[in-house]
Amino acid sequence: MTYIIIESLYKIYQGTVETVALENFNEKIDKGEAVAIAGPSGSGKTSLLSCIGGVLKPTSGRILIDGIDITKLSDDELVDYRRDQVGLIYQDFNLIDEFSIYENVVLPMLIAKKTKSEIEARANELLEALDIQRYIKTFPNYLSGGEKQRVAIAVALANDPDIILADEPTGNLDLASRENVIDILTTKCKDLNKALLIATHDPFIMKKIDRIIDLPKLIR
Ligand SMILES: Nc1ncnc2c1ncn2[C@@H]1O[C@H](COP(=O)(O)OP(=O)(O)OP(=O)(O)O)[C@@H](O)[C@H]1O
Ligand SMILES: [Mg+2]
Incomplete structure (x- = not known):
């Protein structure tokens, strides 16, 4: 069965x-x-x-996510779903400015009550994979946009979710960091077998993905 199946979706x-916003999607x-x-x-x-x-x-x-209709989940079940199965990446990075890079990356794992050794091993693996290990004691405001977005990717991957959702992830980046961030994001998601959905207008991203889902602007 396909991992994500969306049937007759409406958002009004x-x-x-x-x-x-969405009509029979x-x-x-x-x-x-x-x-x-x-x-x-x-367009939604x-x-x-x-x-x-x-x-x-x-x-x-x-x-349907892995056969379970998430629109029917209770609020508590949705909290678990979001924590365990979804990683979110935004245009404006959404890092916690008062937390160091290391603290930003470990926070989702602390919330998920992972063990100390698990958290340390996973954090080191992610920091290395995203080439941000030299910033562990630094705070987000000292990083460039591309570096911040690499931290945000590490945060999104922290609990090893199956789904990564990125909303215009290159919207605030210059050309060089756009390419770097998208290369890393698409390669990591492919290697780790994630479902990656990127809302974007960026022509560079279009070249790096498997297919494009075009949403029509609905006439009201
Ligand atoms: N909270 C809300 N309340 C009312 N209308 C909303 C709300 N959020 C979005 N909309 C409307 O729903 C439609 C789709 O919005 P949405 O933000 O999903 O579009 P989008 O494709 O992400 O746009 P953009 O490319 O500008 O980010 C728009 O007409 C928007 O005005
Ligand atoms: Mg939008």
Whole structure:
């Protein structure tokens, strides 16, 4: 069975105006696949990633992860799902500025109650893989954008989730670090057999992924 199966997904925001962000969206994405979520601004890329990441409840439809419909999970079950099965990467890095690089990387593992030896081994492995070991005592604000995003990738991979969701991960990076960050992200996710979904407009990313899922801008 395909790892991620999305069936008849709708996300409709109710405000002063009703906004249809996703309309009858269907897709299958497997582990080991890297896909780009493309489409114009407002086409629902962030909404889709948020629904798959269990941070946003869709209006209707099913999201099967390894056969389990996450739209039916309780709040407690969703906390476990997000912690164990999802790694998130954002445009603005989302690191904790008051924490050192090492502390940022180990925090998800502390929350997941991993053992001390497990945490140390995993942190060292990630810091080395992402070439950020020399910054362990440094704080995020002293790093370049590309270095911060490499730390964010380490944080996302910390608990070894099956799904990595990246929302415009190169949006705040210059050309050189864009290439470096995307090379590392796509290579690591492939090697580790993750399902990688990247919401992006970046033509460079399009060359590095397996396929593109184009979201139409819905006419309301
Ligand atoms: N919390 C919200 N409340 C109401 N409407 C929302 C909310 N979040 C998003 N929307 C609307 O839903 C639609 C899809 O938004 P979304 O952020 O998913 O698009 P996007 O493809 O990520 O856009 P961008 O490329 O600008 O990031 C837009 O019309 C947006 O205004
Ligand atoms: Mg968005």
